Structures are given as C-alpha cells and as structure tokens.
Amino acid sequence: MATIYEVSELAGVSLATVSRVMNNNARVSDKTKEKVLAAMKQLDYRPNSIAQSLASNCSNSVGILVSELSGYFYGAMLSGIESKLRAAHKHVIIAAGHAEEATEIESIDFLIGRNCDALILHVEAVSDEYLIKLSQGSIPIVLINRYVAEIADRCISLNNEQGGYLATKALLDKGHKELAVISGPLWKKDAKNRLIGHKKALKEFSLTFNQDLLVEGDYNESGGSNGMQLLLEKKVNFTAVVCANDETASGAMTVAREHKLHLPSDISIIGFDNTIFARHLYPKLSTINYPVDKMGQMAANWVLKYVYQNDSINIDNLFKPELIIRDSISAHNDSITPNLKIS
Amino acid sequence: MATIYEVSELAGVSLATVSRVMNNNARVSDKTKEKVLAAMKQLDYRPNSIAQSLASNCSNSVGILVSELSGYFYGAMLSGIESKLRAAHKHVIIAAGHAEEATEIESIDFLIGRNCDALILHVEAVSDEYLIKLSQGSIPIVLINRYVAEIADRCISLNNEQGGYLATKALLDKGHKELAVISGPLWKKDAKNRLIGHKKALKEFSLTFNQDLLVEGDYNESGGSNGMQLLLEKKVNFTAVVCANDETASGAMTVAREHKLHLPSDISIIGFDNTIFARHLYPKLSTINYPVDKMGQMAANWVLKYVYQNDSINIDNLFKPELIIRDSISAHNDSITPNLKIS
DNA sequence: CTGTTAGCGCATTCAC
DNA sequence: GTGAATGCGCTAACAG
Numbered sequence: 057m058a059t060i061y062e063v064s065e066l067a068g069v070s071l072a073t074v075s076r077v078m079n080n081n082a083r084v085s086d087k088t089k090e091k092v093l094a095a096m097k098q099l100d101y102r103p104n105s106i107a108q109s110l111a112s113n114c115s116n117s118v119g120i121l122v123s124e125l126s127g128y129f130y131g132a133m134l135s136g137i138e139s140k141l142r143a144a145h146k147h148v149i150i151a152a153g154h155a156e157e158a159t160e161i162e163s164i165d166f167l168i169g170r171n172c173d174a175l176i177l178h179v180e181a182v183s184d185e186y187l188i189k190l191s192q193g194s195i196p197i198v199l200i201n202r203y204v205a206e207i208a209d210r211c212i213s214l215n216n217e218q219g220g221y222l223a224t225k226a227l228l229d230k231g232h233k234e235l236a237v238i239s240g241p242l243w244k245k246d247a248k249n250r251l252i253g254h255k256k257a258l259k260e261f262s263l264t265f266n267q268d269l270l271v272e273g274d275y276n277e278s279g280g281s282n283g284m285q286l287l288l289e290k291k292v293n294f295t296a297v298v299c300a301n302d303e304t305a306s307g308a309m310t311v312a313r314e315h316k317l318h319l320p321s322d323i324s325i326i327g328f329d330n331t332i333f334a335r336h337l338y339p340k341l342s343t344i345n346y347p348v349d350k351m352g353q354m355a356a357n358w359v360l361k362y363v364y365q366n367d368s369i370n371i372d373n374l375f376k377p378e379l380i381i382r383d384s385i386s387a388h389n390d391s392i393t394p395n396l397k398i399s
Numbered sequence: 400m401a402t403i404y405e406v407s408e409l410a411g412v413s414l415a416t417v418s419r420v421m422n423n424n425a426r427v428s429d430k431t432k433e434k435v436l437a438a439m440k441q442l443d444y445r446p447n448s449i450a451q452s453l454a455s456n457c458s459n460s461v462g463i464l465v466s467e468l469s470g471y472f473y474g475a476m477l478s479g480i481e482s483k484l485r486a487a488h489k490h491v492i493i494a495a496g497h498a499e500e501a502t503e504i505e506s507i508d509f510l511i512g513r514n515c516d517a518l519i520l521h522v523e524a525v526s527d528e529y530l531i532k533l534s535q536g537s538i539p540i541v542l543i544n545r546y547v548a549e550i551a552d553r554c555i556s557l558n559n560e561q562g563g564y565l566a567t568k569a570l571l572d573k574g575h576k577e578l579a580v581i582s583g584p585l586w587k588k589d590a591k592n593r594l595i596g597h598k599k600a601l602k603e604f605s606l607t608f609n610q611d612l613l614v615e616g617d618y619n620e621s622g623g624s625n626g627m628q629l630l631l632e633k634k635v636n637f638t639a640v641v642c643a644n645d646e647t648a649s650g651a652m653t654v655a656r657e658h659k660l661h662l663p664s665d666i667s668i669i670g671f672d673n674t675i676f677a678r679h680l681y682p683k684l685s686t687i688n689y690p691v692d693k694m695g696q697m698a699a700n701w702v703l704k705y706v707y708q709n710d711s712i713n714i715d716n717l718f719k720p721e722l723i724i725r726d727s728i729s730a731h732n733d734s735i736t737p738n739l740k741i742s
Numbered sequence: 743c744t745g746t747t748a749g750c751g752c753a754t755t756c757a758c
Numbered sequence: 759g760t761g762a763a764t765g766c767g768c769t770a771a772c773a774g
Contacts, residue, residue, distance in 0.1 A: 057537070059767055070745045075769060083743060106452045106514045107767035110750050115449060117492070117513075125477040126675075131469030138468055138495055147513055149460075149492050152481055170460075170490050171449045194400070277679055306679040313681065332469075336620055336649040338656065338681040402751055413761045418753060428759060450751030453766050746773075751766105758761080 058099035067095035078103060109171065117147035118359055119167030122178045123155045128331040129301070129348055130178070133200065136352025137176060144360055146173075155244070157181035168195060174363045176200065176355045180244050198358045200351055201246060212355045212373060216246045219344045219377030220253025223298050223326045226342065226379055228261045231388035232296040232324060236269040238283035238308055240300035247275075247300060250328065254298055268292050273304050280307025288315055295323060295388050302327035302334045305341055305384070320386040330380050340382035347375055401442035410438035421446060452514065460490035461702055462510030465521045466498045471674040472644070472691055473521070476543065479695025480519060487703055489516075498587070500524035511538055517706045519543065519698045523587050541701045543694055544589060555698045555716055559589045562687045562720030563596025566641050566669045569685065569722055571604045574731035575639040575667060579612040581626035581651055583643035590618075590643060593671065597641055611635050616647050623650025631658055638666065638731050645670035645677045648684055648727070663729040673723050683725035690718055 064074045069088055076082045077092045084092075095101075109115040120137055122130045138148050149170055153160035160179050167175055175197045179187070184204045191197050191207045203213040227235055237254060240247030255265050271286050273279025280299060284307070287294065299305035305327035312323055319325065319339050327334055327343035334341040354372060361369040407417045412431055419425045420435045427435075438444070452458040463480055465473045481491050492513055496503035503522050510518055518540045522530070527547045534540050534550045546556040570578055580597060583590030598608050614629050616622025623642060627650070630637065642648035648670035655666055662668065662682050670677055670686035677684040697715055704712040 061767075071768080072746080072770085073744060076744085079769085085743060088744080102512055104453075104514060104767050105512055106449060106458060107750090108769075109449045110447075110453050110752090111767075111769040113750070113769095124474075125481055126471060126474030128469060128471070128474075131467075131471075131474050134468040134493075135495065138493065142494065142509075145509075147492055147509075148494070149490055150477075150481065151485065151491070152478065166485075166488075166490075169445055169448055171447065277675065306676065309681070310679050310683075332620065333649065333676055336653050337679070338652070340653075404751080414752080415754080415762080416760060419760085422753080426759065431760080447751050450766095451753080453750085453768090454752040454754080456753095456766070744774085746771105748769100748771085750769085753764105753766090755764080756762085758759105 057104070058101040059104070060101075063092065063095045063099055063101050066099060067091045115147075115171045115173055116145065117149050117170065117172050118356075118363075119164075119170060119172035119175045120148055120150045120177075121153050121160065121163050121167065121175065122150070123153050123180055125150065125152050127303070128333065129329055129346075132331070132349040133178065133352040136349035137356045140353045140356035140360070144364065144366070146359075146364070153179055153181070155180040155241075161186070164190070168193075174198070174359045176352075176359065178202070196359070196363050198355045200355050201348075203245075209373065210358070212351050212358065212375070214246075214346055214351070214375045214377055216249035216377070217253040217256070219328060219346070220250030220298075221257045222253070222377055222379045223250075223328060223344050224254045224257035225260070226326055226381070226385060227296045227298065227324060228257060228263070230296075230324065230385055233261075233263060233388070234266075234269070234294040234296070235263075236271070236287050236294040236297045238271050238273045238280055238287070238297060238299050238304050240273060240275045240279075240304075242272055250300070266292075269294055273300050275301050275304060277303050277307035277310075280304035280309075281311040282307075284308040284311040288312075296385070297323060297325050299325060299327050301329045302331045302337075302341060302343055304328075305343070306333075306337055309337060309341075309384075320384050324385040324388075326385060334380075335382060337384070339384045342382045342385045343380050345378040345380050351375055400447070401444040402447070403444075405442055406435065406438045406444050409442060410434045458490075458514045458516055459488065460492050460513065460515050461699075461706075462507075462513060462515035462518045463491055463493045463520075464496050464503065464506050464510065464518065465493070466496050466523055468493065468495050470646070471676065472672055472689075475674070475692040476521065476695040479692035480699045483696045483699035483703070487707065487709070489702075489707070496522055496524070498523040498584075504529070507533070511536075517541070517702045519695075519702065521545070539702070539706050541698045543698050544691075546588075551716065553701070555694050555701065555718070557589075557689055557694070557718045557720055559592035559720070560596040560599070562671060562689070563593030563641075564600045565596070565720055565722045566593075566671060566687050567597045567600035568603070569669055569724070569728060570639045570641065570667060571600060571606070573639075573667065573728055576604075576606060576731065577609075577612070577637040577639070578606075579614070579630050579637040579640045581614050581616045581623055581630075581640060581642050581647050583616060583618045583622075583647075585615055593643070609635075612637055616643050618644050618647060620646050620650035620653075623647035623652075624654040625650075627651040627654040631655075639728070640666060640668050642668060642670050644672045645674045645680075645684060645686055647671075648686070649676075649680055652680060652684075652727075663727050667728040667731075669728060677723075678725060680727070682727045685725045685728045686723050688721040688723050694718055 151163040199211045271283040330345040360366045494506040542554045614626040673688040703709045
C-alpha cells in the first residue's frame with residue numbers, strides 16, 4: 057500500500073502538499089494539485105485512516121450501543137443512524153449491551169477505547185448518574201430512548217407516557233372497561249412511563265387500575281405469550297390487552313388463538329412501536345407509532361452538528377407517539393368475556 | 400488521557416517496559432510489573448488503540464457488510480458475528496450495501512479504508528470476479544450466503560437449492576399439484592438456486608413447472624403481497640404458494656385473507672428462513688430453517704482462526720436447510736381452488 | 743502557495 | 759530483564 061511519502065516523491069512535491077490536496081483545506085495551485093492527483097491515481101494511493109486519526113486526534117468513527125442487534129426495532133434504529141453517518145463519511149462501530157448494566161458499561165468502555173469521536177447510546181440498565189458523569193467526560197454522548205433531565209439536550213426520546221396513554225385511550229374509546237396489561241420489564245423507564253400513561257387514561261375514564269390484570273413481560277414474543285397465558289389462567293375478566301410492544305402483542309395473539317379466542321371480537325389488542333410486521337399480523341395490529349428510524353437519524357444529526365460542526369442541522373429532542381388504528385381492536389361487546397370461553 | 404509515557408515516568412521505568420506489561424508478551428520481573436500496573440491504575444491509563452493499530456499494523460477491527468441493517472434476518476446475522484468477535488475483543492465496523500453493486504463496492508472500499516483486519520461480507524450485487532480479485536488482495540475476506548467456487552474455503556453458505564427443494568417437497572407430499580411461487584429477485588443467486596430446487600422437486604413428482612405461476616418478489620412483505628395479488632388476478636389455479644422467505648409469506652398471507660381466502664385450507668403457504676416471527680404468523684408458518692446466526696458466528700470464527708491465528712477453531716463452510724412444519728400447510732383438497740372464490 | 747519540522751501514542755528492534 | 763532509539767503514516771504549525 058502506497059504511502060503519502062511515495063506519492064510526494066512521484067509528484068515531486070513535499071509531504072505537506074500531498075496532505076493538503078487530500079484534505080482540500082488549503083490553497084494549492086491547480087498545476088501541483090493535478091500532479092499530486094495523478095501520482096495518487098498511479099500508485100492507487102489510499103490514505104491510511106489509522107494514521108490520519110492518530111495525527112489529527114479524530115477517528116471519524118462513532119460508537120453505537122444498542123441493546124440488541126436483532127429485531128425490527130433496533131434494526132430500524134441502526135439503519136437510521138448508519139445512513140446518516142455514512143453519508144458524512146463517518147464510520148459506525150457497534151456493540152450490543154443486552155440491557156445488562158455490566159455489559160452496557162463494558163461496551164461503553166470498549167467503544168471509548170476505540171477512540172470514537174462520539175457515542176450514540178441506547179442504554180437501559182445503567183443509572184442516570186453514570187450517564188451524567190459520562191457526559192462530562194471528553195467524549196460526547198447522545199442518548200436514544202432515554203430521558204435524563206440533567207442532560208436533556210443530549211437525549212433523543214419518545215414521549216412514552218403519552219404513548220401509553222394513547223394506546224389505552226384507543227381501547228377505552230371503544231367501550232372497553234376491563235383492560236389487561238402485558239408490560240415491558242418495569243425496571244425499564246420506558247415500560248414504566250407507558251404504564252403511567254395507561255393509568256392516566258384509566259383515571260380520565262374514571263376507571264381504577266387493577267393490579268391483577270397486570271403481567272410483566274420482556275418486550276419479546278415469549279413475554280407476550282406467557283403473559284396472555286397467565287392472564288387467562290387467572291380467570292379474571294378482561295376484554296382488551298394493552299401490550300408493551302408489537303412483539304409482545306404478537307405472542308399474546310398467538311396464545312389467545314390457541315385458547316380458541318377470536319380476535320378481535322373476544323379480545324382487543326394493541327401494540328406499541330409500529331414495527332414493520334405489525335400490519336401483517338392477523339388481525340392487523342393497531343399500535344402506537346414509534347419513529348425509531350427518524351430518531352436514529354436525529355441522534356446521528358446531533359453528532360454531525362455538535363461533534364463534526366455541521367451547523368446547518370436542527371435537532372428535535374422529543375418525538376411524539378401516534379396512534380395507528382388497524383383491525384385488532386373492536387368495540388366492546390358486553391355479552392362475551394374471554395374467560396367464560398375457557399374450559 | 401494519560402499516555403504510556405506518563406505511566407513510564409510515574410513507574411520509573413522506560414516506555415518499552417510499560418509496553419511489555421501491557422502486551423504481556425515478554426518477561427518482566429514481578430516487581431517492575433507491579434510498579435507499572437500501579438502507575439496505570441493511578442493514572443487511569445487506557446491504551447490508545449489508534450496508536451496501537453498504527454504501530455502494530457493491526458487494527459483489531461473487522462468490517463461487516465450486510466445488505467440491510469434492519470430485519471430479523473440480518474439482525475440475527477449481525478448478532479452472531481458481534482457476539483463472537485466481541486468476546487475476542489475485536490471491533491465490529493458495519494456498513495449496509497443495499498444489494499446494489501455501486502453501494503456494495505463503495506462500502507467495501509469504505510471498510511478497507513478503515514484498515515480492517517478482515518471483512519465479513521454479505522454481498523449480492525457484485526460479481527464473482529470482483530470477489531475473487533478482492534480475495535487476492537491484502538485483506539482477508541469471508542463471504543456469507545454466497546458460494547464462489549474459486550474461493551470456496553472463504554464461503555459460509557447455505558445449500559439454497561436443497562432448501563428450495565425441501566420447501567416444495569413439503570407441499571407436494573401433502574398432495575398439492577398446482578404450486579405458485581413468489582420468488583426472490585431472480586438475479587440474486589440464492590433466489591435462483593431456491594427456484595432450481597423447486598423445479599427439481601417438481602420433476603421428482605413428475606410435475607412440470609408452470610411459468611404462469613411464478614411471480615418475482617423482492618424478499619420483502621410488499622413483494623409477497625404484490626405477488627399474491629398478481630397471482631389471484633391471473634385466475635389460474637393453484638392450491639399452494641412457495642414463498643421466497645418468511646416476509647414474503649407474511650405479505651402473501653395478508654393479501655390472501657383480504658380476498659377472503661381461508662388459510663391454510665384454501666391456500667397452503669411455506670416460507671423460508673425461519674425468522675423469529677414465523678411462528679407468530681397466523682396460521683403459524685411452515686418454513687425452512689436458515690441458521691443465519693450460526694453462520695454469522697462461523698464467519699467470525701473464520702476470521703478468528705485465519706486472521707487472528709486462533710488455531711483451535713474448526714470451520715464448517717456449508718450449512719444445511721431444514722424443514723420446519725407448522726400450521727400453514729394443509730393437505731390438498733380437490734374441491735376448492737382459490738380463484739373460484741374470487742368474485 | 744510550498745517545504746521543513748515536529749510530533750500523535752505506541753510497538754519493536756537492538757543493545758546492555 | 760530493561761532501556762534507548764526508530765518508525766508506523768499522517769497532520770499541523772511554522773517558515774519561507
């Protein structure tokens with residue numbers, strides 16, 4: 057692999073001149089510029105980005121931490137981030153945190169050790185204090201789906217409480233009064249906030265929250281199926297289920313059908329996220345739109361603006377959830393309650 | 400950020416000694432080693448990996464190129480790769496190729512420019528010749544889901560033809576004789592090979608392939624729904640559909656239901672990939688298992704073995720597809736053909 | 743506009 | 759076992 061030195065020799069100029077035409081940041085006469093360009097082409101020269109990074113103290117790479125690399129949700133997020141950053145010729149280094157504190161911290165250290173210029177973090181387990189301290193370090197961070205008041209300007213988040221409220225209200229508006237919830241893990245802030253929104257909607261309809269109708273899931277299909285199984289075994293009445301996310305809804309629907317329940321007439325179901333497969337579930341899933349791809353792009357924008365000095369970019373920190381109505385919700389029918397149908 | 404030099408001063412030793420205890424590759428007396436370690440801890444020293452890379456000519460990073468970052472298929476692949484590499488303290492740099500030749504090539508250049516020690520590629524659009532030439536370059540590559548005979552030892556692939564055969568045979572075994580196909584883009588090798596397997600199974604059952612029953616999809620839900628729509632509009636008889644993958648099947652099922660067709664009694668459907676949501680479709684989707692996570696891990700293993708000299712690893716190049724039977728296939732019923740039911 | 747000179751932080755010969 | 763010296767490939771002052 058040719059080096060800048062060889063190029064300079066072939067072109068008959070100095071190292072610095074070659075560097076200048078590469079970075080295009082200082083005036084070079086057209087004549088010498090062409091000589092250099094020709095030499096580069098002839099040698100098939102490619103700059104060594106490692107050396108560039110060392111010399112310039114800028115690695116042109118940004119570290120991304122997500123809980124999982126698989127699934128539509130994180131996929132959409134990664135995709136949004138990568139497309140933006142890539143267009144700006146920045147490298148994307150990824151790691152998975154698995155929603156475990158130790159892994160998340162280790163991953164962050166890992167990314168810092170790689171001299172990333174910035175970090176985009178989707179973290180769940182680490183504490184606010186940790187994040188605040190981290191944000192005071194030398195390497196800038198942005199948070200996705202996490203709101204920490206002290207560093208609010210670095211948070212790209214969704215109003216989860218509002219989302220939980222909208223989901224529940226959609227059901228209440230259809231006349232449902234006995235709502236079950238299969239939540240996300242309640243130690244996670246987003247899950248907790250969605251539940252707060254749920255309770256708020258209930259209160260607005262003068263209904264009281266029934267702890268017996270709450271099952272804690274895991275944001276996965278299995279949490280949804282286990283949750284539905286538990287709810288049905290409890291033999292307590294409910295006509296609708298608010299699910300933590302689309303995956304949870306999917307699992308819940310599968311189990312409901314295994315119990316010969318008809319959807320949505322026996323049980324109405326609503327999801328959260330509006331992942332791409334929500335519209336392909338049967339019945340087509342009503343859900344709350346979570347614009348995670350746009351949020352990923354926004355996080356990338358934040359980095360472009362504040363780390364790479366692209367001043368023309370505007371940042372939106374808070375995104376709004378939106379109700380998506382499809383077929384998985386029906387009007388409440390008093391005459392049928394699901395547990396009556398289970399032998 | 401402390402440098403190795405500051406550590407050496409504090410410990411009262413030379414640069415080289417500090418480097419030695421870091422890399423633990425040369426004998427250092429226990430006493431000085433402890434002094435150095437203490438100094439490191441006191442300064443909260445972290446090695447600068449950029450500098451390490453420059454000096455050692457090894458970046459400890461491997462570049463990953465996938466067609467898309469979103470979706471369960473690529474997610475599972477990425478996840479498999481990352482977990483293995485991460486455990487070996489290697490960095491993962493990702494890029495998306497979007498199944499377009501120009502983008503794929505540009506992405507590969509991008510990753511090479513980042514001085515990756517190796518590349519794990521899931522490419523679709525670039526030619527075999529390009530890959531062969533690339534493999535002769537200085538940076539090792541591994542291919543996932545692509546078989547190129549000349550560099551077979553660098554290919555981690557699935558027997559797609561066998562998969563296509565198994566899927567079709569599953570339908571034929573149930574008595575279906577009029578099979579429609581919603582394929583992947585036929586310029587992609589995997590899609591083509593699956594179709595070859597399809598035809599092979601037909602021949603085994605003394606059936607002839609009917610071009611009218613083939614629709615080319617795009618491996619996405621939309622390809623499945625458009626494909627099913629087209630098939631139904633053609634008014635040509637079929638009782639089962641072989642789908643390019645699970646997403647395609649999902650889209651096809653949605654449209655079939657919109658036409659009041661009952662699944663699987665009116666139309667049997669089989670997918671491909673066995674992505675995580677296949678079992679949550681309704682009816683639960685029969686499909687072909689594609690162990691993409693394991694294949695991702697194997698690709699990582701290849702790199703660990705041949706690039707980072709971990710000799711204790713064994714490599715499997717060819718993975719086998721496997722039939723997964725669920726509920727989306729029923730025995731053929733002569734009395735019903737779907738197009739009769741469409742007004 | 744262009745060339746010279748120092749480093750960036752570390753690994754790796756060599757000597758001792 | 760340890761230290762001194764050299765260079766990885768490039769950027770960034772500083773001269774001229």
